[in-house]
Amino acid sequence: MNTTSQPSTADRAFNLSTWLVDRHVEEGRGDVVAIRCGGESHTYRDVLDHVERVATGLRAIGVRSEERVAMVMLDSVEFIATFLGALRIGAIPLLTNPLLPGRDLGVIIADSRARVLVISHERAASLDDIRAGASEIEHVITSDGWADFTASDEDGAAYDTWIDSPGFWLCTSGTTGMPKLAMHTHGDVKATFDTYATQVLGITANDRCFSVGPMFHAYGLGNSLTFPFAAGASTILEPTRPPTPQLVADIVTTEKPTLFFCIPTFLAALTNSDLPDDTFASVRYGVSAAESLPAETFTRFLERFGVTILDGIGSTEMLHIFVSNTPDAHRPGTTGRAVPGYEARVVDPDGNDVADDEPGQLVMRGESSASGYWCRSAQSRATFEGEWTRTGDLYTRSADGFLTYLGRSDDMLRVGGEWVSPAEVEGTLIEHASVLEAAVVGERDSSDIVRPIAFVIAAPGATVDDEELTAWCRDRLAGYKRPKRYEIVTELPKTATGKIQRYKLRR
Template identity: 50%
Template sequence: MAAPASDRSGSNAAQYLLHRHLDEGRGDHPAVRGPGGETSYAELSDLVRDVAAAYRAMGLRRDDRVLFVAADDVPLLAGLLAAFHAGVVAVPVSTMLTAKELGGIMADSGARMVVVSEDFAGTVAEALAAAPEVEMVTTIGAPGAFATDHGTHVVRDFDAVVALGREARADDDAAGDVAATSQDGWALWLYTSGTTGQPKAAMHRHANIRHVCETYGTQVLGITPDDVTFSVAKLFFAYGIGNSLFFPFSVGATTVLEPRRPSPAVVGERLAADRPTLFFGVPTFYAALVASDLPDDAFASVRWCASAGEALPAPLQQRFSDRFGVQILDGIGSTEALHIFLSNRPGDIRPGTTGRAVPGYEVEVRDEDGKRAPVGQPGALYVRGESIALGYWRRTDATRQVFQGSWLSTGDTYVQDDEGYFRCLGRNTDMLKAGGIWVSPAEVESRLLEHPAVQEAAVVGLADADGLDKPVAVVVADRTKASAEDLVAWCRDGLAHFKAPRQVVHVDELPKTATGKLQRFKVRAFLVAADEPEVVEPTPSEPAVAT
């Protein structure tokens, strides 16, 4: 079905990513491969028009927020694209959050509708108590907790939403038209802890999506319509939505979606069945792949792997390439920049570095005075480019701290060598990453201090055997009432599992300044020097992945 003339503006992200491919003769090309088989660009375009028409029929207006807590599959993909199409704001959030964490984000976003997969229905139902502005719920799959009456919320399943939109389009040809959004209109909000512990929404324009496609997608990956992408990072991450939606759809390629939790076994299945040519992971998951029993030719179809979320240790990079025969392009991005802005490239890979600036971005290392640091001198990393977010929703102070004119302060400490390559030295705040996902030490410490036997707590990042940082807690506590195992379980019970400390160490006192401030650098030094600390390392049910 040809797109109406009113759809032909390129400002709307749905028009750029999806509908134009029908005009350009790629309607029959597979857009998605998933558990339900293949979906073509023409089939997806029609589905997205139905869902967008339903959004309008349900009363959603320009810039209203639709929050998604859903597994990677065609309904989530269609829901996101339909939000762009209709001129409402897509807000995909982590499926790993607790009800309390999710409720806070729901309330902060002011979302009017939540779209939820069956596996997360119970968490969403509980979280709704904290979000009175939510009026509607769309369920994907079995309704779960929404099978019975749920207060004042209007609950529909995804099939009913599609039917509503199809009926609206039958009654009015214009009901499925693409919204006449501007380049600067809101398209996507992504929640991040960033440089502070409180989740906040980075607000992205329609134009930002096209920019990351034309920079990293085109000029680093060199993606073509013949490529097949597969990302371990899910669609609710900035890294994942670029890998699985923006880049493949920008050229009419095919994306592989996997709703299950990532594991080497699951990845092995999809590698064998779908033969992807571009694979996206994070260092933690690459370490899991190296340690797995996958066959050495598992990545035979893959021409490039990409890594982001945290620095990729050179030894791990070498072990992966030696075993599977494919090279990894390590880079760094951020939720605020939408995707990767500093990266190694095909033919220009320097292990242990994050490469050079992606074409279309400027990157600087600055000293304590805010001036450009000399080559070889560490400093704070700044970036600017057209994909930088507009700011944080309802976070004026944080916006002014991070978004400085046209520049973004990334919160990372970097050094540039005399050949122009950048190397990560860590964070210039107390924030840390676990499997590529930001973790606030203060949040974990607060949970530990809720335990009646814990008097004091400090959480820092400590490198594991693969050189990847993991949260480690040092506590002053009654050992008889709070063992290391007890405290890890306590944190996993009250926080998303990736935030829980991988190790817990008991001490008699924490190092502090004369004024009583915690000295985290001394905590790290103590842990590094400890010969046999009392630790526990739980095996998570899934590797945490993000950027």
């Protein structure tokens, strides 16, 4: 007989929406600016009003607790109000990539069984394709019909959710095909704030956060919404997708963020632009995630703009960054060490810890782990093993705990009986002055032997020479690791969060 005491309902009571917004108003911070968007300011009191209006609108059309509300929305005040308004009534906001084709969005939304869709008016042209794929949608709200939707006199009070109540669903990044829906609770956000945001970033109410990564993804959601709102800080939103270096520079110089969240490929683009060297003078720390940050990109950005970039790794399944370099301990070319509050292991296929500096799969333990994938039982069992979550990333771990990324498990190449890390080869190529970006995949030759090949984007004003790169790699890489040929391209296929879709390159 199990006699372990369980926490009472009162002890479990927690609503993410009220924690992020109401408590600031109740504690006298209602006039603090929560959002800067399009040159306009919105205080926490303004945001609470928006959120309550969305809550009443959703109740008026019959949305009940734990029903899904699909969101196809660009970063905006309406995005935040919809996300928090749905959480407020105990419903489950489903965040999707608004730039996906309507047919793909229809498949995702149909998978979620959502009856309600909220969509930015800029994406309304995709509605017919979405509805063709998601026949259960009964209500569509567009951001240009906001006034009518939020005019209901229904009750805007918060629903009595618990810390482990179903909260929101996120789509996995789609680096290998159709996304899965990772299910997070109301309490998962607080776990990421208490760990990474507090203990690595040291975020305070005085910070101003600006993220190149969009809010529909786990990384951008923390950067632009949950971290600043949890701290009572300010967020800077920009709906334009994809952003350009000049647009980002204009926002940074005008809005003066103190925390700047980005991805490696865009950091490289900023470094190779003609922006003034003092563009990021207001920024106390930069953050990079989504892909591994090459040491060369870290060094170039620091030398050019004077800002230290804290590289880390997070995932949709774990919600935000769980391994990171820190202000006091950063080692370029590594992903850092486990964030306080998380535990990292590097294991072999049988789940045994590997020796220092030996490759293995990274598995993580932490309170922000998703409860599983919606209607994907086999995949849930393969990823979530008790308290541990398999990341699918291959790493080595140094004796002092620094983790170095090798690639995704299915990206590693077996060449001549030896393992090749695409990340290592890509990092070597990026060190060459003519290379802006690189992606390495395997290709079978006429003898059915896998050989590395590299897709390369030239740096601005530079010309890539195959023979130069061959000589460059000869001095730095073992023979089996060197690319056997180069494809010079103008862009690489990526997810909206900057992850390279290598499966498309393999085709």
